[in-house]
Amino acid sequence: MGKITGFMEFERQEESYEPPVARLKHWKEFVHELPDDKAKIQAGRCMDCGIPFCNSGCPVNNIIPDFNDLVWQGDWRNALDTLHSTNNFPEFTGRICPAPCEAACTLGINEAPVGIKSIEHAIIDKGWEMGWVVPQPPAHKTGKRVAVVGSGPAGLAAAQQLARAGHDVTVFEKNDRIGGLLRYGIPDFKMEKHHIDRRIAQMQAEGVRFAPGVLVGEMPKDGTGATVANWSKERRSPEQLLAEFDAVLLAGGAEHPRDLPVPGRELDGIHFAMEFLPQQNKVNAGDKLKGQIVATGKHVVVIGGGDTGSDCVGTSNRHGAASVTQFELLPQPPEQENKPLVWPYWPIKLRTSSSHEEGCERDWSVATKAFVAGTGKDKNKVKSITACRVEWKDGRMQEVPGSEFTLQADLVLLAMGFVHPLAPVLDAFGVERDARGNAKAGTEDDGGYATNVPKVFAAGDMRRGQSLVVWAIREGRQAARAIDAFLMGHSELPR
Template structure:
């Protein structure tokens, strides 16, 4: 695959970024993709390694050596056919997937991995530019109707696969636009929403119907999940109208931090903060938007969502941004002899961190502190303590408490489960973590405890990656097709 000696001749080339002072002035994507000759060089670095661990490292099992080789040989149209054979939306994964395939790359064992993610993005971006991405409507109609609940990557992937084998598919989305967390969770500077819009247009041409502003079931009282739905549909209505229902609503219940002062004004979940800016970017008017402008911002949570809060806060013009992580600081470089080909434990610095951010590790929040007098109900500071791990337990370091100024705290500590009422409305059995219980067995996979109701994506497996959502959506589509037709030609 690639050039036989390419991995010895060529170095890895990273995608470039706009300078931080420039990109902080807007919310557009700022990654500068590889040029054609650069992508071909990266394709040339792909080794004839015999056992391509990258294939299994990738949750959708992209046929990575093949498309690397095709790019190297300048056969771009064949490359997009190979890429689309396993991945419905490579423009999403080529931007926001953390690339476990690169961690598993054989070359990564003692060198720098092939730039698989950048090659993937180069292929799909060129394919759209050249007009190679076109609707693929089914030539037959089965007469079977499928409802897909949720329009994130799992729901979209399943809907597209099912429509392409002739089923009538309707996607229900409680928000006003299609995309789920791709739309309102991922900042525009990481992935512009026009990428979703053109896929929706393609899917509509393939026969998929989209219904926005529709909540299936009921939201529980006191839910921390934003609900802007204008219409409600009951599971009973769907059961009458559709031959199968796929739950793909994601895991939206955020992890809370019930420390003293949690109810102070100025303490918010990340998913209260991030969607508002995306709506403003789309041209909406957002009343009482949460702004970081001129504020000392503390982001609690060291993952991708926390990083997104950092980048958005800096674009607002925050006075300072600090990100907390409960765990100790990881090593800058992984021990590849111990971790390869698995996802390594190491320090990860995002483009948002590089734009300006203090990072604190092994730190816990003790209290949110309000101001004095008339400002007593507003956040003014945060009390913290250093922590360490002893005998497998987290303990506070004596004498390490400190008080930091904070005008805005954003909780970005992940998501614990789907919105419970969705599963309860359908009567679906849940697992110990509150997710929909549904196995991934080859026969009867993704079926829940309720007849003709399936579940896929984060609502089934818990909070995970976009690439896992696409995989589950594709596999669930095959399971639904088998259920409806007795057999399926869809890939698993």
């Protein structure tokens, strides 16, 4: 697709970034999408490879060669329709997806891969600009009612598909605004929240009802409720939903964080990442918070080397932290992957995010041994960390003798991932859990996302655990098809 010889003639076209010194002064997005001419050149690099591994590398199975070819031809409207045929929300994935499709690009074997993510970004932004993204209400209503619990990407994708199939859909969200972890887990500098708001408006015009500030089930009693931006006061019981609706989809996030139970963990100034990040998003939205956790003037240590840790780095730098250090327990990965060994699969390699480029000391193979308090009036506050170097032998971690060190730390952010969904939601419905604590349910090929409880389905992080936005959208779409078939005996929704 694209120009037959384009992959030999054109260089990869990169999106440009606002300089760090400028973007650290605000909370807006700073990535500049490709202009039309550069997007066309980028799309022209798609090499008509015969077997488009990018399609399978993309969890939502975007029809990538087709929309590349349409962009090359200048047919942006059909490119948008092709993109929307598999992905409900390309403006989300075009901003925050790590782009496994590019890792699977055939051109990427020995050249820079096609910039698929940047093309997707350009297509959907042009679609909104041109007014091509409009509500698609159903021609007929089925009279069936579906409750979706959770308004992240899985819940929103399922709700939109089900509404377009003619069902009456209500989305319940425990936080005060719709969007789930898209709203309160992604910093605004990576994705501004007006992108969510206009999708909500589109879905409302399609018939979806939204009920923010409603908690289905019970509040956690083990302290993990602190990882949620804002617990509501209104409750709805599973019994109420099962009586009122013909089907229920559980599509919440994997919000139970991995903790670090070492001496001093109880000290003030040690917080989960999802205590820290949502507060800034709420402030950016105009909320007034008492006691906001801020990094201003502090020596910040972020424990965990993934995307959530990177988000903590970017947020801390925008607060004006005195220093930011990020620890990772695992060894530093190689700067370049062994492509003949790993292609077309997602490679393990060193990834430097835009937040890292804004200022951060990164260290690998570091284990935290203790949090240390200050003295006097700071006797209950963390003031330093005791850590050590580790090495990995036969898959086991061992402390390097004599490697212990101390690092100043006024604010510690735990960003070590999430182990499973909040248990009270699943327990309230009586849903069986798998060995990892997720809702036990199959996929479209082995159970159709149904749980052990009649009428109750599960998808996204609720079913598979912590994952990517693209996997959430895929599972939301597939669960919608399964629910539609359950209600109607068959489904014409796409897979």
